[in-house]
Amino acid sequence: MFLKDKINSAIDKISQQILKYNEHRKLFQNLFRSVKNSLNPSEFPVSFGFKTTDKSFAVNCAETNIEGLKIAGVDGGIIHRSLNFFDIALIRAVGVLFYYVPNSNPIVRYFPEENPFPDIVTSIEPLNQNEIESLISIWRMQKEIKCAISLVKEDLPDIIILDGSVLPYIDYKMINQSEFLVHQYLSLKTLYRQLYSLCQKHHTALCGIVKDSRSAILTEKMSHLLPHLSKLKEFEKLLEIDYRPIIRQLRDTDLLFQVLDQNERTFEFYLSNFNEKFDKNLPDFDIHCFYLKTAEYDTPLRIEFPILFSNPQDLSQSISALVISVSKYNPEYGLPSVIIEADARARLQEVDADILIDEIASKVGYSSFSLQKRRARSPFAKR
Amino acid sequence: MKGKSIGTVIVAEETPNPSEFSFVLTKSEDDFRLQKGMYVTIQSEEGEIIASVLNVFKTNRYFSSPSAVKAYETSGKTLASIFPVDSWEYIIAQAKPLGIFTEIGIKRLLYPVSPGDTVYVPDAGTLSKFLGLDPENGLLLGKIAHHDLEVKVNLTRFLQKHAALLAISGAGKSYTVSIILEELLSRSQEQGRVAVILFDVHGEYKGLSDDSSEFKDKIEFFPGAFIQFATHKLTAGQFASFQPQMSAVQVRELYRILGKLYVTNTKQGKSYLIKDIIEKIENDENINQRSKEALIGWFYTLESTHLFGQLEKPSLEEDIKAGKLLIVDLSDFTSLRKKQLIMSYFLTQLFDLRKKNKIPPTTIIVEEAHQFAPEASISMGLSRPIIETIAREGRKFFLSLVLISQRPVKLSTTALSQCNTHVIMRIVNPYDLDFIGRSSEGIDRETMDSITTLGIGEAIIVGNAVNHPIFVSVRKRKTSALQTMDLEESAKAYDTD
Known part of the structure; x- marks a missing residue:
């Protein structure tokens, strides 16, 4: 077989897979769309993992008047380089607060400032690749949460939106071999607790927005539940086919893109509690989650939030209303304006790391080339 | 000496290089308005690198994607009401290094400035010296556009090797000529005075010798009716x-x-x-x-x-005097041939008299020079040979020409090429522009592109009088308005009569 034939064959195969996937997705989308108002998640058996008080699969959320409100967003930027002897990272986090005053453009404040100089952090710990990646994530989250804490302390926003999860998603098993990493992780958790407590004290809503979620928690739970929903007419057809492998392919946002209408969210559901086994005596927080469609032609946002005050249902509605109000402008890109601005401010350029490494190299007497690992300095790679 | 800092050199497409660099304005627009054509400076070990701003543009990440702008603004809100767009606006300038101003003179820049270098506004003294101006004894033509710096061109550099003033009708040629005349007539004996003779084709300059004019004692107006060879x-x-x-x-x-x-x-x-x-x-x-x-x-x-008569009127030997202006009025003549005869006669006599040192160093101002020294055959321009002769040889005898034309492409190439300084005002005709580009020494593409956009009273000086092309806002006149009428006034005057 010639190379061209091989390529064509591979392309055909991929195309077929996509078409088939689309077909399956469509099937489930149509199905859930047709039953979204008749399903009552609060009645789902607890054994299937749904903890919710919402009585409908899809809940309509009205936008709210944000005049007089302070809406904040926090994002971080990181550039990491693994060198021969150590790891180095440039990290910064920027908090943005939009204060919506009547009949005027929002007043904008930045934390700690508009263009903060990034922290330069290094580690000479003997860590493996997974541990290094975990460490870099911990450093970035530490920076972001510290920024969020200072923002809440200084300006008391009505809501603070984190770019990403509201939980420190680190696989503890991945880091528990390194005392250094465990210490860093515990420090991070302490910072999160501080932030939660602070928001609780000041009645500031807190949420994390995962813009490109690959989670399948909802579809997975629904797949287990489907056989028990066969009394619904719409599901009869589904039971005739082996739907389980199909639903396993689906991510939550794939399913929900066509199921939810604009300004509609899924029922909120319990995701996890904050504490782990070793946190027994520390204050704990329940974390809930829902998906919210803020733009007609964009996939829904995954929104996670700790229950700091009020109740999950009301908090979901309040957070949804605020998020919609600052995300509704672009039908193809439904991300909150505060997160767009924070992301732009926090983003770091690769060239910043290059300059840093060049400077270090000039001081230690190595060429920056020899300082870097082989994979980064192939003599034939385009630079 | 450097002035206030305004920006920082950045890395842009293949710049900085020895012939171009870009910088970001670090001052707010309210503090400093950066404009095309301005001069900036960067400190180097050798001296001050002087550069001119070729272009200024703004960037803003929120407005860089047309589809995103449209998508957001379709919501009925402006981007400015959704995002802090103002804080993302950056002003970037492209600049062209002109040279390094060192203690021993001006050197060419053969290496790039460095990213991160601070960009300053040059102080007036440095800029004046760099551009080759003569702040003590020069002719004050105006101010350098965007800088508070008087353009005083050195008399010798401006006139000894002749000058040309080129512009479309209405761009301010005659106004600029009257500025040059005022400056020449204002010179003291110590500064060095030249005699000036002006051939006034349209009778525009009569007002210069009005009773109200501070120069009236230095100007003689000679009516065309009395001209005699x-x-x-x-x-x-x-x-x-x-x-x-x-x-x-x-x-x-x-x-x-x-x-x-x-x-x-x-x-x-x-x-x-x-x-x-x-x-x-x-x-x-x-x-x-x-x-x-x-x-x-x-x-x-x-x-x-x-x-043709027995006596020469005006008598050049008597009427051409240092620090004085003789205006020869040709406006009564309709015949071009007759005007060319007059030009030919007087210029020949002037050349002869200067060679014999019977008159002081003299500047001859020829309006509508393309009529008197056309590029077409000599039979079409009886005065062309003497104009070309003076253009070639007048320098040695301190007989200078100032040729004024609105159609440089029709002007004798020989004569124009000998005019070492060009004062170029607004020109739009592509043939004329192309011709200027080929005949003006030291004019570059960027300067050429600016000619069509010049406003009334704005000029570019290139050539011998300055070290680099400069943009000038011509100064206000001291004398009264030229004798010109607009169409409406002329129609009223005719009807009233």
Whole structure:
């Protein structure tokens, strides 16, 4: 077989897979769309993992008047380089607060400032690749949460939106071999607790927005539940086919893109509690989650939030209303304006790391080339 | 000495390099308005690198994607009401290094400035020296656009190797000429004064000698009706230049005739007229009949101009004086040929007198120069040979030309190429622009592109008078307005009469 034939064959195969996937997705989308108002998640058996008080699969959320409100967003930027002897990272986090005053453009404040100089952090710990990646994530989250804490302390926003999860998603098993990493992780958790407590004290809503979620928690739970929903007419057809492998392919946002209408969210559901086994005596927080469609032609946002005050249902509605109000402008890109601005401010350029490494190299007497690992300095790679 | 800092050099597409760099404005627009054509400076070990701003543009990440702008603004809100767009606006300038101003002079920049270098506004003294201006004794033509710096061009550098003033009609040529005249007439004996003669084709400059003018005692206005050539001062060659069809044999015969008249009249203290020459030709038995008829015919034609008499009026030897301006009014003449005759006669006499040092160093200002020295055949421009001669040789005798034209492409290439300084005002004709590009020394593409966008009273000076092309806002005149009327005024005046 010639190379061209091989390529064509591979392309055909991929195309077929996509078409088939689309077909399956469509099937489930149509199905859930047709039953979204008749399903009552609060009645789902607890054994299937749904903890919710919402009585409908899809809940309509009205936008709210944000005049007089302070809406904040926090994002971080990181550039990491693994060198021969150590790891180095440039990290910064920027908090943005939009204060919506009547009949005027929002007043904008930045934390700690508009263009903060990034922290330069290094580690000479003997860590493996997974541990290094975990460490870099911990450093970035530490920076972001510290920024969020200072923002809440200084300006008391009505809501603070984190770019990403509201939980420190680190696989503890991945880091528990390194005392250094465990210490860093515990420090991070302490910072999160501080932030939660602070928001609780000041009645500031807190949420994390995962813009490109690959989670399948909802579809997975629904797949287990489907056989028990066969009394619904719409599901009869589904039971005739082996739907389980199909639903396993689906991510939550794939399913929900066509199921939810604009300004509609899924029922909120319990995701996890904050504490782990070793946190027994520390204050704990329940974390809930829902998906919210803020733009007609964009996939829904995954929104996670700790229950700091009020109740999950009301908090979901309040957070949804605020998020919609600052995300509704672009039908193809439904991300909150505060997160767009924070992301732009926090983003770091690769060239910043290059300059840093060049400077270090000039001081230690190595060429920056020899300082870097082989994979980064192939003599034939385009630079 | 550097002035205030305004920006920082950045890395952009293949810049900085020795011939270009970009910088971001670090001041807010309210603090400093960066404009195209400004000069900036960067400190280097060798001295100050002076550069001119070729272009200024703004960037803003929120407005860089048309589809995103449209998508957001379709919501009925402006991007400015959704995002802090103002804080993302950056002003970037592209600049061209002109040279390094060192203690020993100006050097070419052969290496790039460094990213991160601070960009300053040059102080007036440095800029003046760098551009080759003469703040002590120069002619004040205006101010450098965007800088508080007077453009004082050195007299010698500006005029000794001739100058040309090129612009479309209405761009402010005559206004600029009157500025040059004011400056020349204001000079003191210690500064060095030249005599000036101006051929006023449209009668625009009469106002300069009004009673209210502070220069009235230094200006003599000579009406066209009284212009007269001293016939006896003209040689056979000069007569031949009036009649380019004259053959070499005919010129030789005329030379002989004029020789006789010199003996019988000039040498005896008597002048003669055209009719005396005609009579001498008629009575001469040695000229063949065909030449005789041709010569007589041509002299009758010359006599019909009524320009030839016994005395020269105005008398150049008497009326050309240092620090004085003689305006020769040609506005009454409709015949171009007649105007060319006058130009040819007086310029020939001026050249002769300067060679003999009988008049002071003189500047000749020729309005509508393309009419007097056209690139077309000599028969179309009787005065072209003498203008070209002065353009080539006048420098040695301190006889300078200032050629003014709105159609440089129609102006003698020889004459224009000898004008080492060009004052260029707004020009839009592509042929003229192309011609200027080819004939102006030191004019670059960016400067050329700016010519079409110049406003009234704005000029670019290139060539010998300055080290680099400069943009000038021509200063206000001291004298009263030129004698021009707009269409409406003219129509009213005619109706009232």
